[in-house]
Amino acid sequence: MxxxxxxxxxxxxxxxxxxxxxxxxxxxxxxxxxxxxxxxxxxxxxxxxxxxxxxxxxxxxxxxxxxxxxxxxxxxxxxxxxxxxxxxxxxxxxxxxxxxxxxxxxxxxxxxxxxxxxxxxxxxxxxxxxxxLPPALETFEEHRYDPPGAAEPVVPFERPVIERLTKRRYRDIAFRRAVRTAYDERCAISGLRLRNGGGRPEVQAAHIRPVAAGGNDSIRNGLALSGTVHWMFDRGLIGVAEDHSILISHNKVPRDVADRLLGPSGRLYLPREACNHPHPDNLKWHREHVFGQVIADEPPPWG
The missing domain is CATH 2.30.130.30 (Hypothetical protein.)
Incomplete structure (x- = not known):
């Protein structure tokens, strides 16, 4: 029922x-x-x-x-x-x-x-x-930032309801769209709203607690982050305190890199609607299981 x-x-x-x-x-x-x-x-x-x-x-x-x-x-x-x-x-x-x-x-x-x-x-x-959760969301998002007349019209692929609620590909696209929108396409840590040459936002949607670790696709389990900041967050180089101040693993992140990537406030840039703010339990899980662990499986993007 x-x-x-x-x-x-x-x-x-x-x-x-x-x-x-x-x-x-x-x-x-x-x-x-x-x-x-x-x-x-x-x-x-x-x-x-x-x-x-x-x-x-x-x-x-x-x-x-x-x-x-x-x-x-x-x-x-x-x-x-x-x-x-x-x-x-x-x-x-x-x-x-x-x-x-x-x-x-x-x-x-x-x-x-x-x-x-x-x-x-x-x-x-x-x-x-x-x-x-529109049936044609995948196709719409793929071509959302295409210039007018750039390509032939694409017949939308429409997933049935149960697939939209269970298939990882659709859920990832929906999560990305929902989180980006909640944060007004602004990186929650740097405060920057960047777009590439085609007008597509550079900001990504990061799960605070990964789905593989019991997380879900709630906006409150997401942060809009630029690519490099997302990499740092997932690998424990950056965390978020209970009061939304940014935590940095200074022994792994050079001071000049932190100064360039983090906003001057030193705090998260939050969605306008409080109901979309990251849930404290999710941020706590990240601090306890990821931040400081420094999961470095590849060289940092700053060289």
Missing amino acids: KLVLLHRADSIYDDRPDTRYDFPRQYLKAMEEGVGDRVIYYEPVKAGNRGYFAAAKLQDIIRHPTLPDRYMALVEPGSYQSFVQYVARLQNGTPLESALADPYGFPKKGGAQQLAVRRLPEEEFNRIVDLG
Whole structure:
């Protein structure tokens, strides 16, 4: 059973959408029906502008470890996927969820739209995913910066919904697009917004905690980084402190290199929206498992 799960960044619940969803007993039956299937996260209008903003797969449900009558839905590791664009609840004035529409297609007031957990028919799930993770994203991104008339029109390759949610190639492209957009195509560490001769942004999308190490494709597990800074971050030469100040392995990084590559503030340049800031747990994992380990499997790019 597909579900829509409401999430607010200022929620009183112990939520972290990419790993767990905290909910009260009243939603237990619906949540149990959703185990092993996929969910879409939704931010209510009064809480922000994201609308539907991500998808994931539920793995299990456990009792909350400290609070009575509360439960935790555990997200399957690696299944969380940020949408590349937010999806509004209303399309041409009509709710994407039929349960939220009256017989004439107009939005219902109160009632169902206030529910934190809502069942979602398969076709409506697919439509929301189509809007948040476009079927032709791979082709669009490949030719996004081509000058007008540079090549013959390309017939877009459209992956089915399940492939977009599971195939690494599509997920990597979607993650790159979402992270670059969140950081306004600016390197989070140098603060520079560089483009090549064709207008393509030079900034890359780095996983803070790699997917192979239990990370996921949440924007909050990503940093937009220039190529050299990305190399340094992945190899433990750069880290990020809890207060977002930049940590440098000075015994491995020459002072002049650090001065050229790092922004004058010495802190991360963060997305405008706080809901897209890197999650503290991800930065902590990188500090504990990567920073200072200096994984140097090739010569540094500065020679």
